[in-house]
Structures are given as C-alpha cells and as structure tokens.
Amino acid sequence: MALIDEIETQIHIGPRVRALREAMDLSLRDLAERSGVSAPMLSQVERGETSPTLAIAGRIAAGLELRLSQLLRLDEAGTVTVVRAGERRRGGSMRRGHTFEILTAPLPGQRAELSRHVLAPGASTGGPGDPPMHEPGSREVAVIEAGPVVLHIDGERYELAGGDCATFDADLPHHFENPGPDEAALLAVVSAGLRRS
Amino acid sequence: MALIDEIETQIHIGPRVRALREAMDLSLRDLAERSGVSAPMLSQVERGETSPTLAIAGRIAAGLELRLSQLLRLDEAGTVTVVRAGERRRGGSMRRGHTFEILTAPLPGQRAELSRHVLAPGASTGGPGDPPMHEPGSREVAVIEAGPVVLHIDGERYELAGGDCATFDADLPHHFENPGPDEAALLAVVSAGLRRS
C-alpha cells in the first residue's frame, strides 16, 4: 500500500540466470550439480514461474560464480543517477537572503543528501526557533565555499572561513549565518542516521 | 559438493534488517505496512528462522528504502578489501595530474568522507585496473565543480558538465577522467556502508 506501490520491486532474475548459464555452456543438470539446486527448480526459476528463497538464490548465484548481490544488481537498472545542473529545482528560501538547491536525486537507497546554500550578507540558513532538524543520528558535513560563515550549533558558535570544513550531529539545532559584507556559500552533506547499537 | 561447499553461501540478512528497521525507528507493524510483508514474517526473517523468497526480500528492502542488492551487499562485507586509507589521506596524487584532499577529519563515528579532486587535462582519478574500491554498501555523490568530466563505472560511461551531480554505488569499480583541455575539479562524498555491530 504505502511505499510498496511507489517503488519498483519486481525481481526477475530468470532471464539473467539462463543467459549466464548458457554463456558458461552449462545444462540445467550441470548447474544443478554445481549449485545444489535441482534442475526442475532451476527451470522454474529461469522461466519466472517461482520466486526462489534467498537461500536457493544464493546457491544459484554461487553456481554461477557470483555473489547474490551481483546477480541481482544486473537487473537493477538506474543504479547511477545524474542530476544535471540545469534541471534542479531551486529550493525556496526559508529566510530572506538564503537560497539553496538540493543537488542529489530523491531516490530510495540514497543515504546522503547534498545541498548548496547561498547566503546574502547578514542572512542565515534558519533561525534559533526554526524546527527544520534532521533525522536522529544523522551527521552533517559542511564545506565553506566562500566565507566567512558562523555556525551556530547547540548554543556554541564556530567561525569558519572559506575552505573550512565542519562536521557535526545534524539532529542538533543549528544554522549558518553570514556575518560579512559579501555573499557567502557552502555545501552541506547530510548522511542518513543510523543509530549505533 | 562441487562449488557449493567452497563458496560462502550463507545469507543472513536478519540482523541487518533489524538494525535498519530500528535505526528508522519502525516497529514490525510499521515495516509490515510499508513493505506489504506481514509482521510475523518480518520477525521470523529478522531472527533467521526462515529464508524469505526473493519477492518477499525485495519488498522488505523496498520498505527499508534500499535495493535488494544493496541490502544483501551489507552482509557480504566480510570479504572485501580495505582501501589504503593511509596513503590517500595525505592528499598525495596516485596518478599524474591527479591531486586530491580529504576535507573531513578522520574521526570515529564519521559516516561520510568528503574529498576534493583536481584533474589535469587527460588525467583520471584511477585506472581501469586499479582496485581501490570503497567499503561495501557505501554510496558516493560527486559534484562537478569544473568540467567536463567522464565518469566510468562498471563498464558504463557518463559525461558530466560543471554543476552536474552523480550518485552511484561506491563499491563498484569506477574512476573519473578529464577529457578536456582544461583543468577539471570535483567534490566527492562517500557515505559509509552500514557496519556490522
């Protein structure tokens, strides 16, 4: 219902298995011997008549001298996503003098989001009262393209110059401020949170 | 008997699924809703009491906003070679015409590393024969500062211009090449794969 319908979930390794097997000049019984999976089962998998368990799929991959993730990746097109400079939405400015763009595509499987922020003199990326926090456990890396910029985080204050790089917990309240007379810019990377167990 | 015993075939995604689910702060029923897989099934999979079919595993991965190959790759982490981080962090050039800096501090708990690469005309960040892959499950985001740059990955070829942004699996063989007559530069972010606990 929810996510499941919006995402391509179809797994159809059958044709790939058959192609690989024939490329190695193996019969179904040959591969059955190598993989420990019965020939009729292999036949059904190749024709897509059944969805094998991970255990079976792993043995089939092993028989083809592949890791299962490799076998599956062959059927997952679009692993590489390119976002062209022209086709990005410019993010609305939450504050006057602040504009930003999200540089990365919002696709599943992504664990990092990269954004570029431009600050007019005196502007900031957010305010002390603003809610826009990041997911718990996430980390942020910011590189200053043009400074100076002041990073306010959790009551602390860090003065950054062009080329400086700051790393911090993105789930703490924070914002960047441009104190100087010139325009400032920075790149921010937010890597998805994963709680340490 | 044949190959099957010589290759590690064990698939145990259970702990990984549980870690990811808890990191996303989802209950079994939450993930059931997102994935279309029943909660008891998820429980059994997490505890390794059953080997799900590819169809089910794919839906679980989708519910976790991962591709199945990515989810599986997290479990194949043990076999992979580590990058020579020591040499690279100094910012030396591995190839002529290629210089880079690691911008982030090498601190524990870091999940993203940011580096800036400069390529002389004709230079590349590595070669087709070079092994330096990133950790399994890691993702890379590259922003082109000055192009053109060609991204070679897994046999594919992507032409990028200044301002373009590419995202891909960092554990696939890849390198950047500068085909133009001018100096090229890019920023690369590698977000860590999920570590075993």
Added chain:
DNA sequence: TCGCGCTGTACGTTATCACATACATATGTA
C-alpha cells in the same frame, strides 16, 4: 487496579517452494 495501546512472538492454516521421478523431444551412434 484497570484498561488502553503498543511492542514482539507463538499458533494453526493456506499457499507455494523444492524435491525426486517420469516424460517428451532432439541429437548422435551402431
């Protein structure tokens, strides 16, 4: 203390995966 809502798990049933066997077709060999 009582419930309410939530968590994860045990139960029993149904669907289907995976096997061994048997079959149909196609090659080649005597």
Added chain:
DNA sequence: TACATATGTATGTGATAACGTACAGCGCGA
C-alpha cells in the same frame, strides 16, 4: 531402424514460506 544419451519440462509429494489470528509482555494515563 533401433539404441543411447542428452536436452528442457510436466507431474505429484513432502517441506516450508507466508499469512491471519491470538497471545504475553511492557509502559502509560485514568
């Protein structure tokens, strides 16, 4: 022609994956 050996597929049976339901445990507010 007959036999032999290979291919991939149809069949029926036991094992198990996957479901809906129901349960024990926890924290919380009335």
